[in-house]
Amino acid sequence: MTFFLDANVPMYAVGREHRYKAPCLRILEAVATRDLDGVSSSEVVQEILHRFFSLGEREKALSVAADFLALLRQGILSVGVADMAEVLEIARSYPQLSARDLVHVATMRTNGLTDIVSADAHFDGVAGITRHDPEVLARTLGR
Numbered sequence: 001m002t003f004f005l006d007a008n009v010p011m012y013a014v015g016r017e018h019r020y021k022a023p024c025l026r027i028l029e030a031v032a033t034r035d036l037d038g039v040s041s042s043e044v045v046q047e048i049l050h051r052f053f054s055l056g057e058r059e060k061a062l063s064v065a066a067d068f069l070a071l072l073r074q075g076i077l078s079v080g081v082a083d084m085a086e087v088l089e090i091a092r093s094y095p096q097l098s099a100r101d102l103v104h105v106a107t108m109r110t111n112g113l114t115d116i117v118s119a120d121a122h123f124d125g126v127a128g129i130t131r132h133d134p135e136v137l138a139r140t141l142g143r
Contacts (some may be wrong), residue, residue, distance in 0.1 A: 002037045004108050006118035007047040007100075009134060010068045014060070020119050023138035027117060030141045032071055039075035039113070040068070043103045083107045096122040105129060 005027070013024040030036035045065050052061030069076060086106035087099075097105065105126055108116065115130050116123055123131040 001115055002039055002113060003132065003137075004104065004113050004116045005031070005038045005040045005044065005072075006104065006116055006120065006123075007040075007044045007051070008119045009117055010048060010064055011051060012119065012134070014064050020134050023134040026138040026141055027134055028071060035141060038072060038117070039077060039111075040072055041077040041079055041104065041107045043079045043100060043107065045069065045076065047100055077107055077111055079103060079107055082110050086110055094126055096125065 008020070009024045009027055012018055012020040013028050015021060027036065027038075031038040045068060048065050048068060049061045052058070052064065083103065083106045086109055087102045090106060090109075091097075091102055094102065094105070101120070101122065104116070105123070108114070108129065114128055115132060117132045117134060117137055119134055121131070121133075123129055
């Protein structure tokens with residue numbers, strides 16, 4: 001099973017102490033050791049950059065984005081025209097999703113992915129998408 005990693009996974013992993021910090025670190029470790037198949041997208045990398053830039057943490061933004069790119073190697077999906085057309089198709093059905101999250105769902109669908117690792121529960125109501133809470137998934141990975 002391939003998991004799409006939401007932006008909050010690397011952001012919680014590098015952030016201050018929080019209930020999701022350790023589970024997100026564990027998930028990234030599992031991707032690094034290939035115990036978990038993870039992918040993400042160029043939009044997630046942009047989201048990481050945007051968030052840390054907005055906090056005035058430019059160097060942290062660049063470091064986290066670079067580490068995430070290196071971790072996933074070839075597993076960063078490009079967001080293209082087909083993905084954006086899918087956003088327009090699904091946007092009215094999911095008013096709980098932000099524009100960025102709509103892009104994540106659309107990118108997952110156009111790439112045949114059904115499983116997302118995210119702390120954001122608003123993905124729970126999206127048809128064809130299964131959200132895996134980082135705390136729950138990390139427990140299944142063991143040590």
